Amino acid sequence: MVEQLPRSKKIKTIIGEFGIAIALLAEIALFSSLSPYFFTAENILNVTLQTSIIAIIAAGMTFVILTAGIDLSVGAMVAFSGVIATSVLKLDLPFALSFPLAVVIALSIGIFSGSIAGLFVTRFNITPFIVTLSLMTIWRGASYMYTDGRPIWGFPDEFSFLGSGRVFGIPIPTIIMICVYIVAYTILKHTKFGRYVYAVGGNKEAARLAGINVNRTLLSVYIISGVLSAISGILLASRMNSGQPNAGLMYEMDVIAAVVVGGTSLFGGRGTIVGTFLGAMLIGILRNGLNLLNVGSYVQMVVLGVVILFAVLLDQMRMK
């Protein structure tokens, strides 16, 4: 018997699929009506700039969560890659040399951290939560050790262009974010690897018996997350024009919120990169709008929590 979706379920599915987009539009409408400055090109660009760093990490986190994993080390990786990159920039080298070197080293650290996470998760079968929780404190501690707890500065001004500069009026971090999302979307939607990510998250053993190299897939997603965290670390250091050991504190929470609000299941196997992007924007716009309305940061935290709860509730409706 061909099973048809009941109409009520169809409606729920639609709400589920587009719920986040609807919520985002409602949010934009609300803030536009409350603040005349909100819906201006300048402010919109501003939002994308402010959100870019969280959003870039969230793209990587989506891969990890799709495999039913989690990466808590992203915030600490932002700090560690930032302080290492900035310290390389302080070397007595021409910027043309020190900058690429800084980027390569920072990204290598991201790959290294992701590999360690992937190794412990696959070879030693330790839960991702514990592995990345450990890495989180390791990299955070390492950042403080390396800098003695003091920010690093005094490197060439050119560096700040990366985080604060614009090309054709668009902030560079925004451009990088868009590129990251296009690539991530393409990988997840149109490549074998992307398909494997969903399969491994949906049913690890069935994926293995279908001939998928589960360990390699898992290792890859943690490396992706590590690399994107490192990219964000460089961008943040550039925006702040310093390498701060306490940079990216609690970022993992915002990032996970963005992914989950975007409809990706923490149990793996379900979710989209577009959802994550919208989730990150929803949170970013909320912050921005509340700032424009002069809502204090304490209240903002409460509001954010409520919004996350309701977004997840919406997602739950889809599952039913």
Added chain:
Amino acid sequence: MKRGSIKTVTSLLQMQNIRKQYPGVLALSDVNFDLRAGEVHCLLGENGAGKSTLMKVLSGAIKKDSGTILIDGKEVEFHSPADSQKAGIGMIYQDFKLVPELTVAENILLGNEPTKGKSPFVDFKKMNEIARTSLTQLGEEIPTTAIVSSLSVAQRQIVEIAKAISKKVRILAMDEPSAALTENELKNLFAVIKKLKQDSVGIIYISHRLEEIFEIGDRLTVLRDGKYIHSCNVAESDRRSLVRWMVGRELEQEYPKIELKRGEEILRIENLNAGILKDINLNVYRGEILGFSGLVGAGRSEFARVIFGADRKESGFIYLEGKEIYPKSPREAIDLGIGLLTEDRNKYGLIMQMNVRENISLSNLHDVVKGFFINRSKENSVADKFTNDLRIKTPSIEQEVENLSGGNRQKVVLARWLFTKSKLLIFDEPTVGIDVGVKYEIYNLINQLAKDGVGVIVISSDLPELLGISDRIAVMCEGKLTGVLSRSEATQEKIMTLATGGNLEATHG
């Protein structure tokens, strides 16, 4: 019943004109069912016939749209499973509702824990006593303090029944209780059912295995497409008419068997040792169906997993088409041309969240990739082709497999392996929980594969099935291959003798 009244057969349970409409589907259309105390009433029908829906109505899990339910002639209305349980109705589902980490006694009395007086503390001594009483009633000696996860499937089922008994059920519905049981365990289950009958419990028995119905059933009712088709005494029916009522048409025979010509050797196993597998020697040929029999735990699935690279061998040799192979992962085995349709397709076969298309292409994405990217139109045409060829019933190839019935899910898995173009296909319990009509289609597909020169190994606990479709039957017992019987010499008795470690004057094929 009043003394002196004429002895009539009163119905313990009557379900009259039960109707349940789902959007787009009429799941039950004026279905009638009645059950007497102390009888086993078998409920038959293909997947989607409405058996489960009817049982869900009875259990209070879903609400009927119309119709009446009478218990002892009095109308009852169930608003929740609790109402149904209070009325003395117990359900035993295929996937047991036991808490694996708790003990047997804790499970049996879950929600009804005896306490020490009025204190909140559980009286474990009393709890174990009550549990033991329930189990003894069934003639079972499972330690009440054992953790459920350490029990066998059959033992868990007994615990599940004991749990129902401890709640003093009068009506017990069993959904496919035999699916995971071996012959001996099944005998034991039937003994338990007979005890329950003596205690005047009415039993509703759902199974796809028709021979069980003739063995244990008193009466039967057949549903098809949500409609009531027929009720009669089991003694007045035969296999042929049952199948006709269920399928709605005449099936020529249950096991279509075609003459096959054995080709050259495709697989040779020499002195294979791995885990419980001891010294296996075996040949498999192109164009033949090799059945694999044995009790659960005899090592049949383990054998399949080693060939498929899912587990490692310890010693011995595997030759595929004369060349020694040593697959260290399923991927390597697949690339060599070996496919495995695992037992328990839901757990080990399918990715439930993925749709039909993605599940079909999963093992062979290589063939639909162009450069870096998956070629969607090519993938679609592959999925469309197999959906049509195998007659997979799905609204579209974009449907998540979670929403398909068991038979169609199995066809999706089969489509995946057909797409990998395997030279050797191993089917592990391919027809468990699948209805007669789809089983027939699967047998035909297996025949076709063998005819096309694929080496086919079918592992099954269903003896009539194995005897019906195999050219040769290999029998395992405790990790050893105890014999290989040709089609002409194989009988249920011989297989059971070999499967239980007995000796047989059989020629090894």
